[in-house]
Amino acid sequence: MLVSDIKSRPVYKGLTVDDAARRHLVAAEGEGALAVLEAFGDAPEAWSRMTLLYTPGGSAPANHAEALQARAPDAFHLHPTRQTLMTRLRALLDTATMGTRLYATGVEGFIGQVVAAGIEHGVDHFSIRTEHRGSLARRVQCVHCKGFMDDVTVSPVTCAHCGVPLLVRDHYSRRLAAFQGVSIDAECPGDVPAAEEIFK
Amino acid sequence: MSGGVEIPVRVVDVEQATETVKRFRLAPLSGEALPPFSAGAHVVVTMDDHGRRIRNPYSLIDRAEDGSSYRIGVLRVPNSRGGSKFMHENVKAGDRLVITMPVNLFPIVRTGRKHLLVAGGIGVTPIYAMANELKRRSAPYEIHYAMRNEASGAFIDELRAAHGDKLKLYRDDMQEFVSVSEILPNQPLGTHLYVCGPEGMIEAILKGGREAGWPEENLHCERFLAPTGGEPFSVVLQRAGITAEVRSDQSLLEAIEEAGVDAPFLCRGGACGQCETTVVSCDGELDHKDHYLTEEEHASGKKIMICVSRLKGRELVLDL
Ligand SMILES: Cc1cc2nc3c(=O)[nH]c(=O)nc-3n(C[C@H](O)[C@H](O)[C@H](O)COP(=O)(O)OP(=O)(O)OC[C@H]3O[C@@H](n4cnc5c(N)ncnc54)[C@H](O)[C@@H]3O)c2cc1C
Numbered sequence: 048m049l050v051s052d053i054k055s056r057p058v059y060k061g062l063t064v065d066d067a068a069r070r071h072l073v074a075a076e077g078e079g080a081l082a083v084l085e086a087f088g089d090a091p092e093a094w095s096r097m098t099l100l101y102t103p104g105g106s107a108p109a110n111h112a113e114a115l116q117a118r119a120p121d122a123f124h125l126h127p128t129r130q131t132l133m134t135r136l137r138a139l140l141d142t143a144t145m146g147t148r149l150y151a152t153g154v155e156g157f158i159g160q161v162v163a164a165g166i167e168h169g170v171d172h173f174s175i176r177t178e179h180r181g182s183l184a185r186r187v188q189c190v191h192c193k194g195f196m197d198d199v200t201v202s203p204v205t206c207a208h209c210g211v212p213l214l215v216r217d218h219y220s221r222r223l224a225a226f227q228g229v230s231i232d233a234e235c236p237g238d239v240p241a242a243e244e245i246f247k
Numbered sequence: 248m249s250g251g252v253e254i255p256v257r258v259v260d261v262e263q264a265t266e267t268v269k270r271f272r273l274a275p276l277s278g279e280a281l282p283p284f285s286a287g288a289h290v291v292v293t294m295d296d297h298g299r300r301i302r303n304p305y306s307l308i309d310r311a312e313d314g315s316s317y318r319i320g321v322l323r324v325p326n327s328r329g330g331s332k333f334m335h336e337n338v339k340a341g342d343r344l345v346i347t348m349p350v351n352l353f354p355i356v357r358t359g360r361k362h363l364l365v366a367g368g369i370g371v372t373p374i375y376a377m378a379n380e381l382k383r384r385s386a387p388y389e390i391h392y393a394m395r396n397e398a399s400g401a402f403i404d405e406l407r408a409a410h411g412d413k414l415k416l417y418r419d420d421m422q423e424f425v426s427v428s429e430i431l432p433n434q435p436l437g438t439h440l441y442v443c444g445p446e447g448m449i450e451a452i453l454k455g456g457r458e459a460g461w462p463e464e465n466l467h468c469e470r471f472l473a474p475t476g477g478e479p480f481s482v483v484l485q486r487a488g489i490t491a492e493v494r495s496d497q498s499l500l501e502a503i504e505e506a507g508v509d510a511p512f513l514c515r516g517g518a519c520g521q522c523e524t525t526v527v528s529c530d531g532e533l534d535h536k537d538h539y540l541t542e543e544e545h546a547s548g549k550k551i552m553i554c555v556s557r558l559k560g561r562e563l564v565l566d567l
């Protein structure tokens with residue numbers, strides 16, 4: 048669990064199954080597979096109403112995909128990357144009807160992207176059930192060039208797009224699903240402290 | 248204080264919409280434009296019935312484009328203690344009233360992808376304003392309007408003219424009823440539902456929504472709750488050092504105001520939370536009627552919403 052007293056920091060309450068939902072639309076990444084397995088347990092009824100999108104991320108060797116598929120979700124989409132998963136999720140959200148409940152689990156950057164896609168489709172973020180699993184890696188937006196980086200575990204980090212050394216702040220944007228990265232050596236160019244791995 | 252900034256108004260037009268509903272057009276005495284309001288808002292109207300002050304909330308139907316007037320619609324209720332009766336029998340064009348600034352406890356959710364508006368009877372007043380706002384914004388919406396019979400549908404003509412086939416009518420006398428199994432399925436994700444009408448209708452629609460898997464965040468209602476009266480009791484306002492009697496036909500808030508103490512309020516209908524008051528002690532059972540406090544708060548006996556709730560007992564001591 049991530050802890051922070053920063054207001055903009057999202058809170059993940061855990062995946063709890065909404066029994067009233069007609070359809071469970073579940074987006075899972077990496078270790079998030081375990082949260083899905085635990086939350087939905089072996090209630091075949093719930094799995095029979097589930098559309099499950101999964102991308103293994105760094106957890107590929109553990110082969111959670113097989114364990115998920117074994118529970119026989121109504122529809123199972125395995126994606127090689129987050130990007131392809133998000134494209135499919137957006138297409139599903141476009142045609143989804145009320146009674147569909149959205150769930151997101153995995154690393155924080157992934158949850159954030161799923162929540163942002165839900166919000167774009169008029170879903171209230173309070174009604175999206177989320178659980179953080181896996182590393183504390185952050186999705187960061189460079190405030191200078193506006194480029195995004197996934198899976199950032201260190202701060203400062205060099206912006207992959209414009210090369211500016213960035214301090215990863217605790218400031219989170221729900222709309223962008225990213226933390227803010229701001230130039231760390233603006234006052235004193237070249238004076239960059241050593242990178243520390245803080246979001247493991 | 249109490250209900251916030253007040254606006255003195257003059258009644259410029261009274262229209263008998265149906266046998267039991269009148270529409271009133273209210274213009275500010277100051278001549279300055281009335282503030283724009285967001286659809287779903289209400290104002291509290293203060294009436295002066297020969298020295299007796301009556302205050303009732305009424306939803307705003309619309310505002311003249313130049314801000315020169317608001318309209319409200321009032322149903323005459325049977326066994327009225329005064330408010331709706333006074334509006335119907337005494338208020339004429341040219342008369343003065345006082346209203347509060349608009350307050351919205353029933354707003355449209357701007358991020359919604361579609362909006363289902365459900366109205367029963369006089370509950371159509373906020374729905375009317377919401378439909379117009381949604382039309383202005385070109386947002387997708389449907390209106391489901393239930394009434395006893397066509398003659399009692401105070402807003403049918405205006406709604407039909409503005410919204411065409413987005414309006415669906417349900418007439419009790421023709422055995423037509425709003426049914427959740429018809430209106431809820433196949434609505435796109437991100438749809439919000441808003442219902443205002445009789446208590447039974449609100450409960451049925453909300454229950455249907457929950458059972459259809461709609462999250463609480465997408466289900467919205469407004470109840471035209473009024474204080475019901477009950478057995479008389481005494482109230483002690485500890486800080487003010489005042490003891491007052493709450494008559495059987497009076498709400499706690501009304502009795503407190505009559506005793507000269509201005510307690511805060513916004514809705515006078517148990518919904519906004521503004522009148523929440525700490526109970527110091529009481530020698531009976533609190534009779535909670537509001538929809539604001541949680542069940543635990545009701546059970547704790549430490550808080551009371553003085554606009555609608557009362558005491559079943561002899562004496563209530565409040566931190567006021
Ligand atoms: C946010 C909000 C918006 C509203 N908008 C509108 C609107 O747009 N149009 C509209 O017409 N109304 C609206 N109302 C309702 C309105 O404020 C009044 O409650 C309504 O006009 C009745 O007022 P009254 O003074 O005539 O009746 P009250 O005397 O207050 O009586 C209200 C109800 O209680 C019953 N009652 C009265 N005395 C007792 C008693 N001693 N024991 C048991 N029952 C009793 C009456 O039979 C009646 O059904 C709204 C209410 C709220 C909270």
Ligand code: FES
Pocket residue numbers: 511512513514515516517518519520521522523537539552553554555
């Ligand atoms: S005034 Fe709104 S709850 Fe009492």
